[in-house]
Structures are given as structure tokens and as C-alpha cells.
Amino acid sequence: MPADSDIVLEAASITKSFPGVRALDQVTLRVRRGRLLALLGENGAGKSTLMNILAGVFPPDAGTLRLYGSEVRFPGPRAALAAGIGIVFQELNLIPHLSVAENIFLGREPRTRFGLIDYPQLNSAAAAVLKRLDLAVEPTTLIADLRVGQQQLVEIARAVSEEARVLILDEPTSSLSAHEVEVLFGVIAELKKHGVALIYITHKFEELAHICDDVIVMRDGRVVGESLFTDLSREALVRLMAGREAKESFQKSPATAGAELLRAEGVSLPGAGAGVGRPYLVENVSFTLCRGEVLGVFGLVGAGRTELLETLFGLHAGRATGRVTLEGRPLDLASPAAAIAAGLALAPEDRKRDGLVLPMSVAANASLASLDRTLRGGFVSPTREAAYITPYVERFRVKTPSLDQLIVNLSGGNQQKVILAKWLATNPKLLLLDEPTRGIDVNAKREIYAFIDELARLGLGLIVVSSELPEILALADHILVMCEGRQTAEFARADATAERILAAAFPAAATTAA
Amino acid sequence: MSESSPPFSLRRFQSLFALALMVVALSLLSDNFLTPDNGWNILRQISVNLCLSIGMTLVILSGGIDLSVGAILGLAGAVAAGLLKSGVELGALGVRLEFTVTGAIVAGIAVGGAAGWFNGFAITRFSLPPFVATLGMLSIARGLTMLWTGGFPITSLGTSFGFLGTGAFLGMPMPVWIMLALVAVFVVVTRRTRFGRHLYAVGGNERAARLTGLNVPRIKLAVYTLAGALAGVAGLIVTARLDSAQPNAGLGYELDSIAAVVIGGTSLSGGRGSIWGTVLGCLIIGVLNNGLFLLNVSPFWQQVIKGGVILLAVAIDKLNARARDA
Structure with a gap:
């Protein structure tokens, strides 16, 4: 591993919980000057949560962030940006009905003497950044008129123009063409030469060989592996990602x-x-x-x-x-x-989004698919509902203080068990x-x-x-x-x-x- | 507790506490406040808003909003009054259809239900945001009311229709009977029926509800139809009490009813709240209006104070939510 003096940003023992789930558990990560750290892991491994913490979107429950060795706290994304941490989120964060140039310099617009936006200056500065990314669009084009891939490049252009010392890229190539990916890799190489430290989240292994220096793998909110890229065979990498x-x-x-x-x-x-x-x-x-x-x-x-x-x-x-x-x-x-x-019955991948009605109780979630079987004279009967659903809830050993507990307060595992109970109650x-x-x-x-x-x-x-x-x-x-x-x-x-x-x-x- | 809908005892308790505080304060400040007559007054005054607010609660629980209830109230009242007074000319047949009091009542509620159904249809079939769909209906229903009445009140509707608004049964005013009956029915509907449970599920997580096999469009259609029909009931009460259908009846009432629902602790994002909360919300607004009137506070100040109460209620709600999540 390169020298510790090269560490630009260090996240030490970061822990973050959301209701019912520990998203990050004692995660430590270091990014070094002029190197690219690939952050790998399946959906839900905690990568996005970690990036949000680095970018100041929300604070960690425990753990510290150090920038050039001194502890920093970011009250918000602006503070992180001011400290030199730029991020390109996976979802596009552009304003569709503003121009490319206005988006790139949003919040940092050059002004004239009278405090108005200096459009000639804005557009020429934007043109320079676009040229760097080999993106052939006019600075005055509206974002809404661009292809998704081009929009993604504008997003990257914005981050590059911020002259960040740490640049986080969350699946930046997901809608880029092969040529655009090549250009991006060229920009990444150039940024590395200028000493920028990069964190790169991806699912595409084939990209790593071109740009990657270090690898860190996360699963279930924990770091499960860390290595120099050159020390790692593809099999070892996939094994790390795919599980114990x-x-x-x-x-x-x-x-x-x-x-x-x-x-x-x-x-x-x-x-x-x-x-x-x-x-x-x-x-x-x-x-x-x-x-x-x-x-x-x-x-x-x-x-x-x-x-x-x-x-x-x-x-x-x-x-x-x-x-x-x-x-x-x-x-x-x-x-x-x-x-x-x-x-049929489906227990979806994203439980909170697709599987659970969070403001409802354990009982109401568990009986939602089979409520008809618990009616008495056409009416919902809480006693009958509880009697019907209890064997299923007990069978899956759901740990909950009571059936009336709100589902949002249960751990991820228990929430999943409630979903299993809900479906089993329909006799699938x-x-x-x-x-x-x-x-x-x-x-x-x-x-x-x-x-x-x-x-x-x-x-x-x-x-x-x-x-x-x-x-x-x-x-x-x-x-x-x-x-x-x-x-x-x-x-x-x-x-x-x-x-x-x-x-x-x-x-x-x-x-x-x- | 064995209730299956989400427990909100703490929040309900807070609203109840606020209401009690107001009652105590007002009885100290005014000799006329804590009298039986004034009690009936308040109940009579809130009956219309509560009818609307029950429907609004259903809509908001499902994750929507209904801006058209005030206009539907006006339309339903005018239609009932017009039919009662002069029937309807069936042009082609040359026949005039006369309406009994019951017929006019049914027609008024049906008009409200139909307008509400149209809201639901626009929302589910064309994926219009509820805000937009019901804003359109607000204008449509207002316009139809003007067309129907020609811009003039329809008056002198007879005592048997008027009984609905001014009569009393066993010493209790009819509007209060209607209001209590509706509260009882919809407490049961929301807490003890399949429809009620599905309503909470759709408002709480529409995707999960769909993936659990619930017929989300049908549920929404029913919700908006009910809200319209309840606005129809409110329209009948207003019309009967004044013995006249005013073309502008119900103007701005949707805002009072949203306020009552919100003060009652129902979340505007759907899936959380209760009819009981809304009853308390209506009582708080009613007691506030009544008390400020008794204290000779100018109506302009009354509006300012009511706005403040809404902001306060929601702010407390947000603080509670933050405390829960932390």
C-alpha cells in the first residue's frame, strides 16, 4: 500500500443506522492522492449511504471523517463541497429547464458588476469544461434536450469544474456510450495526474482494469475486503462480492x-x-x-x-x-x-419500497394479503385477525413486542419474516x-x-x-x-x-x- | 390494545389536551361560553365542516387531496333545491318531473357522488395528480351551479326540507344527528372494514399495496366518490338550514376541512391518521371560532389566529415525527 501521507480523505469506523436496519457498521475507508479506489458491492451493501456521509448529505451516527489528517464534520452538502469533496450521484441531479452552462455553475454563477449573472463568462467557462470532456453540446442547450448519457456527462463536468480534491463517482457510466466511457477514463487519468483522489462505484468489472488502483468491497454494511487491484484475480474479486x-x-x-x-x-x-x-x-x-x-x-x-x-x-x-x-x-x-x-406470492427485493406499508402495524402488514379470511360478518375483527395471523408470525419466529408494533420499528430480518408470514397466510x-x-x-x-x-x-x-x-x-x-x-x-x-x-x-x- | 389501525394515542391525546385547554380558558374568559345553548351552537356550526372533513380524511389517508368539496357542496345543494322547488323539465317528452323531499335529498347526494366519482376517474384513469383533477372539478362544479341557478338563490323550500337543517329530534338538532351518524359509520368503515384497511395500505405504500394484489384504482375511485357524496350531504344541510340554496355556498370550505384534518393529526402524505382526529380537529376549529366570536375578536383576527393554529398543529406533528425517528 502507498504511504499514509498520501491519504486525502479517511472515513474511520463509520456507523449509520436507519429505523430497523444498520446500514453501515464500523466502515473504514481511505482514499489517496492521485489514486482511484473502486468501491464494490451489491445493491443494499451500504455504498450509497457511505457516499452520502462523505458528501455531507447526512451525518454518521458514530465514527469520524478526516481530511488531510484533521477531523471534519459536514453540516450539509455545501460544506463538503467547500472542503473539496465533489460527488456525482447515480441519479441525475440536474435542472431540466436550465441550460447546460447554468447547470454546471449552479450556485457558483459568475456575476457582473451589478450582481447579475455574467452570461458570456458563464458560457465560455462552461464551454471549456465541456471541451475537456469532449462533449459536443452548446453551453446554452437546455438539459431537457440532451440524451441521458450526455446529461450524465454534464453532471460529471459540473463535478470536474468544482476542482474537487476528492471526487466520488457513483456508477457514472451506466448510460454512457463506449466512446463517452473512453473519454471519461481519459479525464479520470488526467485528474489522477493532478493529484485528485477518486472513489468509483461500479458493477462493471471490465471497467476496473482501465482505471482502478485500489479496491474495497462492501457487503451488508461492512467492509469485507480491501486490496490493491493488481493483487486481485477476478475470481477472488467476485467471491468477495458474492459472499462468504x-x-x-x-x-x-x-x-x-x-x-x-x-x-x-x-x-x-x-x-x-x-x-x-x-x-x-x-x-x-x-x-x-x-x-x-x-x-x-x-x-x-x-x-x-x-x-x-x-x-x-x-x-x-x-x-x-x-x-x-x-x-x-x-x-x-x-x-x-x-x-x-x-x-403466486412475491417477496420483493426492496422491502421498504415495495413490500411493507411502513405506517401500519405488524398485524396489518401480515394480514394484508389474506384479510378476506379474517372477516367476521364482513367486518374486520382484530381478534380474529390476530388469531389467524399469529401462527404464521410465530412460525417464522418474528421478534416483535406485539402484533400492534409498527412494522418500521422491526429489524430487516424480522420485516422479511413478516413478509414471508403474510404470503404463507395466503396458502400459495x-x-x-x-x-x-x-x-x-x-x-x-x-x-x-x-x-x-x-x-x-x-x-x-x-x-x-x-x-x-x-x-x-x-x-x-x-x-x-x-x-x-x-x-x-x-x-x-x-x-x-x-x-x-x-x-x-x-x-x-x-x-x-x- | 387490540386495534388494528395504527395507534396514535399520544397525538390524539395532545389534540384532546389542546381542546380541553381552550374550553377551560374560554369558560373563564366568557360567561356565555360554557352554556348548553352555546354547546349546541358549536356542534351545529361544525356539522357541515365535519361532513366535508370525513370525506377529506378518507381522501388524505389514501394519499390524495380534494379541493372540490366546497364547490360540490354548492352544486349538490343547488340541484336539490332546484329539483324540490320546480322539478325538472324533460324537454323531449314535454313532461315535468316533480321531486319529493326524499327524492331531492337522494338527488343532491347522487350529484355529489357523481362529481366525486369523476374526480376519482380522472385521477385513476388518466393519472392526473389529485390536486389538479379536483382543482378542475372545483371550477366545473362552481360553473354548473351558476348555470343551474342563473346566479340567483333558490329560496322557500318548505318546512319538511328545512327540518333537515333547523329541526330537532329528541332535543338534538338534525345536523348534529347527521354528523354523529356519519362519524359512527366512518369510524367503523376506516377501522373495521376491508375497504378501510386497504385505504390505509394504499396511502401508506401504494406500490406495496399493488404488489399485495389490492385493486388500487377501485379503492381510490370509491374514496373520491364518498368524499363527493359527503359533500352532497353537507350541501343539503347548508341549504336546509338557510332555507335557500346560495350559488356561492361552500366557497372556500375545502380549506377549512383540510385544516381540520391536518389539525387532527392526519398526515398529508397518506396512510396515517383517523376519523377521531378529524372530529377533534373540527371541534378545535369550531370552539376557536365560537370563542373568538364571543370575545368580540374581529373576524379578521379570527382568520389570522386560525392560520396560526394550523401552523402550530403541523409543526408539533413534525416535531413528534422527528422525535419518533431519532
Whole structure:
């Protein structure tokens, strides 16, 4: 490792909790002069939270930030910016109906003697920055008239123009063309030469070889690995990202596959269209699932795993194509209500956004899908509701002071268990679990593995989407690997190895890049 | 506690405390405040706002807003009064349809419900923001009221219709009966029906509600239709009490009802709150208006003070939320 005197920004033992979840747990990270630190990790690993803390968006609960060795506290993003920390967020933060130049210098506009904006000065300064990024747009163009990729470059131009000493880039290339990526890498090399320290968040391994000096990997709010990039093989990197080597103490019971439950043939989901992103988010995926089986779906972020589950659950009605049958009968992909009526259930990846009604109680969340079964004379009966839902809540060992506790106060693991309880209460035939252990502590994780195993033994079919390889290897009877929307491999449990799965999960081009 | 809707005992307690404080203060300041007559007065005065505010609570719980209730109140009252007074000419048939009191009441509520349904239709079918959809309806209903009345009040509606506004049953004024009945019904609807639970779910997290298989558009449609129908009921009360349908009836009432809901602790972002809170909110506003009137405070100052109370209530609410999250 390079000398400590080169450290520009240090985050030491940063801890941050949100209601029900510990987003960061004693995270330490150092960025050095003229070097690029790649921050890797799956969605929900805590990367964005950490970046928000570095950029002064919110304060840490515990831990310190040091800039050139002296402790700093940022009351807000402006303070961080003033201290020389620039950030390009993943989501675009541009004002659509202002010009490119006005956006680049928003809040720092050059003024005339009379205090008005000096437009000639503004536009020429903007033109200079745009030239640096090889972005051929007029400074006076409105942001709304640019392509998303160009907007992303304007965002980067703004950060570059701030002459930051630390520059944070959160997935900056997600909508850039190959040429634009090249230019960006050129700018990054130049910034490094000028001594700027960079933090770079990405899911694209193939980018790292061109720009990366140091790597840090996060999972579940903790740093799980740190290394010089050159010391790291791709396999080691993916293993770090994808999860612990040890399968922990979970022991899967032997499969007892029953009759065919689900058959999917040629399931496709077109993308947003008009040249944005891939033409298909899910492309011609086919598989079968029997009762009592767990199908694991593995893939990198953006492989189309979530979209596949959503399609089966009727969330892309009218756009998705393909033939899906449940117990031999055609499954209507028209709406979640139709899917639920047919016996499907979906535990979504983002629990807070899609799974839970946060202002409601544990009981109300758990009974939401099966309220009809608890009515008495057409009316909600709290006693009957509690009586109906309690066995499910207890079965999943939800730790809550009472059923009336607001769900927002539970830990991530217990929230996930409530979601499982909610669906089990509908007597489903097929459970779709999207990243069922994301953001959940190790013990709750093990419990959830055991529940998945138990549910399979009871004859349910389960589809588990996960980006943790050990999780897939531990749970699945069959493994479907997806890459860029297509199914690239299928393995029986006995034939599946980490190497074979990973080989199928990477885009063909990437295997040579790193 | 075994209630299934979210517990808000602390907040409810705060509003109750504020109300009690006001009552004590006003009884010390004015001899005329704590009398039975004045008590009925206050209840009669808040009955219209409470009818509107029950509907508004449903709308706000679902995560929306309804700016059209005041205008719908005016339209429903005018339609009922007009039908009662002169019926409706069925042009092609050359027949004049006369309306009984009951017929006029049903028609008034139906007009309100139809206007509310249209709000819901615009919001669910064309994804209009509720603010915009109901702002449009505000103007439409006002215009229709003017067209229907020609800009003149419709008066002398007869005693049996007037009973609705000025009569009493078992010593209690009719508007108060209606108000209490509606409160009872909608407390049950929000806390003890599937619809009520789904309403909280849609307002609390629409995406999760949809992913749980709830028919979100149908729920919203029902909410706005109910809010319109309740505005219709309020319109009938206003019209019956004055024995006249004023073309401008209900002007600005939507703001009073939003104020009552907010003071009652219902969150404008949806999913949190209760009918009880709204009852307290209406009482607080009613007692405040009444007390300031008794104390001879100028009506202009009354407005200023009411605005201050709204800001204070919401600020306290925010502080509570921050304390909860910390």
C-alpha cells in the first residue's frame, strides 16, 4: 500500500443506522492522492449511504471523517463541497429547464458588476469544461434536450469544474456510450495526474482494469475486503462480492421433487425502447419447476433476474410475452391480483419500497394479503385477525413486542419474516423470493434459509433470486444463470460449481478484460 | 390494545389536551361560553365542516387531496333545491318531473357522488395528480351551479326540507344527528372494514399495496366518490338550514376541512391518521371560532389566529415525527 501521507480523505469506523436496519457498521475507508479506489458491492451493501456521509448529505451516527489528517464534520452538502469533496450521484441531479452552462455553475454563477449573472463568462467557462470532456453540446442547450448519457456527462463536468480534491463517482457510466466511457477514463487519468483522489462505484468489472488502483468491497454494511487491484484475480474479486466462502451451518434437506408446478416458455420482456438500454430486459427465458423444488436464479446486477420475477407476478402486463403455465393451466400475467389468485406470492427485493406499508402495524402488514379470511360478518375483527395471523408470525419466529408494533420499528430480518408470514397466510403454491436475505444479519439469514428449505419440503415451489453465490449454492435444487437478460446456463445442484456459474454470469466481453 | 389501525394515542391525546385547554380558558374568559345553548351552537356550526372533513380524511389517508368539496357542496345543494322547488323539465317528452323531499335529498347526494366519482376517474384513469383533477372539478362544479341557478338563490323550500337543517329530534338538532351518524359509520368503515384497511395500505405504500394484489384504482375511485357524496350531504344541510340554496355556498370550505384534518393529526402524505382526529380537529376549529366570536375578536383576527393554529398543529406533528425517528 502507498504511504499514509498520501491519504486525502479517511472515513474511520463509520456507523449509520436507519429505523430497523444498520446500514453501515464500523466502515473504514481511505482514499489517496492521485489514486482511484473502486468501491464494490451489491445493491443494499451500504455504498450509497457511505457516499452520502462523505458528501455531507447526512451525518454518521458514530465514527469520524478526516481530511488531510484533521477531523471534519459536514453540516450539509455545501460544506463538503467547500472542503473539496465533489460527488456525482447515480441519479441525475440536474435542472431540466436550465441550460447546460447554468447547470454546471449552479450556485457558483459568475456575476457582473451589478450582481447579475455574467452570461458570456458563464458560457465560455462552461464551454471549456465541456471541451475537456469532449462533449459536443452548446453551453446554452437546455438539459431537457440532451440524451441521458450526455446529461450524465454534464453532471460529471459540473463535478470536474468544482476542482474537487476528492471526487466520488457513483456508477457514472451506466448510460454512457463506449466512446463517452473512453473519454471519461481519459479525464479520470488526467485528474489522477493532478493529484485528485477518486472513489468509483461500479458493477462493471471490465471497467476496473482501465482505471482502478485500489479496491474495497462492501457487503451488508461492512467492509469485507480491501486490496490493491493488481493483487486481485477476478475470481477472488467476485467471491468477495458474492459472499462468504463458508456455507455456514446450513444443511439443505434432500430434494423431494413432486409433480410439475410451473412451466415457463420463451418469457421475454422488452426494454424501455428507443435505443435506451437493452432491447430486452428478459429475453426468451424457459424453465420448469416442480413442487418441492427450489430454483435459484443467479446473475449480476442488471441481468434481468428481478424483471423475470416481476413478469411472472403480472407486473409487466401487456409488455411481457411468453407462455407460462401453473399446474398445467395457463397463468395470466395480467396483474399481481391475478397472480396471487393463482397461488403466486412475491417477496420483493426492496422491502421498504415495495413490500411493507411502513405506517401500519405488524398485524396489518401480515394480514394484508389474506384479510378476506379474517372477516367476521364482513367486518374486520382484530381478534380474529390476530388469531389467524399469529401462527404464521410465530412460525417464522418474528421478534416483535406485539402484533400492534409498527412494522418500521422491526429489524430487516424480522420485516422479511413478516413478509414471508403474510404470503404463507395466503396458502400459495409458488413463492418468488427476490434477494430474500439482503440487508439481513447473519442469524436471521440462516433462519430464512431454514424456512425456505422447510417450505420446499412442504411441497411449495420456490424461485430464489440472489446475487450471493453461496446462498444460491446452498439453497437451490436447480440453478438458472442469467446474463444481460438471457439465460446463459442451467445446472442441477450436483453439477453446479462456483466457477461454472460465474463463467455463465459474466458477459462474454468481460472474461478477457480482467 | 387490540386495534388494528395504527395507534396514535399520544397525538390524539395532545389534540384532546389542546381542546380541553381552550374550553377551560374560554369558560373563564366568557360567561356565555360554557352554556348548553352555546354547546349546541358549536356542534351545529361544525356539522357541515365535519361532513366535508370525513370525506377529506378518507381522501388524505389514501394519499390524495380534494379541493372540490366546497364547490360540490354548492352544486349538490343547488340541484336539490332546484329539483324540490320546480322539478325538472324533460324537454323531449314535454313532461315535468316533480321531486319529493326524499327524492331531492337522494338527488343532491347522487350529484355529489357523481362529481366525486369523476374526480376519482380522472385521477385513476388518466393519472392526473389529485390536486389538479379536483382543482378542475372545483371550477366545473362552481360553473354548473351558476348555470343551474342563473346566479340567483333558490329560496322557500318548505318546512319538511328545512327540518333537515333547523329541526330537532329528541332535543338534538338534525345536523348534529347527521354528523354523529356519519362519524359512527366512518369510524367503523376506516377501522373495521376491508375497504378501510386497504385505504390505509394504499396511502401508506401504494406500490406495496399493488404488489399485495389490492385493486388500487377501485379503492381510490370509491374514496373520491364518498368524499363527493359527503359533500352532497353537507350541501343539503347548508341549504336546509338557510332555507335557500346560495350559488356561492361552500366557497372556500375545502380549506377549512383540510385544516381540520391536518389539525387532527392526519398526515398529508397518506396512510396515517383517523376519523377521531378529524372530529377533534373540527371541534378545535369550531370552539376557536365560537370563542373568538364571543370575545368580540374581529373576524379578521379570527382568520389570522386560525392560520396560526394550523401552523402550530403541523409543526408539533413534525416535531413528534422527528422525535419518533431519532
